[in-house]
Amino acid sequence: MKAKEMMAQALRQAGYGDRVRLDEPLASYTSFRIGGTADVLVVVRTLDELCECFRLAREHEVPARVIGKGTNILVSDAGVRGLVVVNACDRFEITRDGLLVAESGALLRELTYSTIVQAWAGLEWAEGIPGTLGGAVVGNAGAYGGCMADNLLWARLLQPDGTVEQVPVEELRYGYRTSALKRLGDGKRPVVLEAALQLAPGDTDQLAQRVAQIAEQRRLRTPSGASAGSIFKRTLQYPAGFLIDQAGLKGLRIGDAQVSEQHANFLINLGHASAAEIKALMDKVQREVWTVFAQRLEPEIELVGEWS
Secondary structure (H helix, E strand, C coil), X not given: CCHHHHHHHHHHHCCCHHHEEEEEECHHHCCCCXXXXXXXXXXXXXXXXXXXXXXXXXXXXXXXXXXXXXXXXXXXXXXXXXXXXXXXXXXXXXXXXXXXXXXXXXXHHHHHHHHHHCCEECCXXXXXXXXXXXXXXXXXXXXXXXXXXXXXXXXXXXXXXXXXXXXXXXXXXXXXXXXXXXXXXXXXXXXXXXXXXECEECCHHHHHHXXXXXXXXXXXXXXXXXXXXXXXXXXXXXXXXXXXXXXXXXXXXECCEEECCCCCCCEEECCCCCXXXXXXXXXXXXXXXXXXXXXXXXXXXXXXXXXX
């Protein structure tokens, strides 16, 4: 019996039933709508399940990784070997002191609206961001003048050896769209289980007005179509989209992958783009911007799976 079949059998015996999928196409699990198959995929709904799946993967010596909504990744056409755990753990609570403690699969936009209804400020910038809290903690997600580092107090992490550790924000060593976790890469990176953010008292009407303004700005700036949001980080001097635009690259295509004509830092899957086409377009944009401006564009998204 192959390792992936043994992994799937172990998960089914543990009670995951039809949530376990063999050779599951990953395109429907990513915002790019791109990606090959996962050897084994399972959806988890509780933190105990999340920890158990990684324990079983260690016991069977199968590599494992977690994904949320797949909004900041590009999955290889060759797919992902081992186990892919889809994180649907989304419970959260807000204390009377404004402490938000949420599981890592909670959607940022749902957390934002819940905090506003209860008159707590601090997450307005996250309106419209389609990702999960776990991904935001890893990547120090941010927009419109705010980011995770502003409010995060601690994160609880599942370490690669199976131990669970609560670490203060200082240990995450946040930088612009990065963290100590993101720098570790696959295999060595802990899994975010939950996180705590300290919010500030606010006025629901004023917060709602601010969120409405952000939503309108997003509507005007965000291209339609399958994408992963901003592809590159801003440089020290310039936004990436400005450099790509000024290099004359809007509308550039490789196959069905295109630099958005609306916002140059978005790459769009026009319908049938492959991961290889998106990656080739990323590479070309980086080369052209370097040639024209001597500015290096660093990807904000992560490449997942087998890449040559």
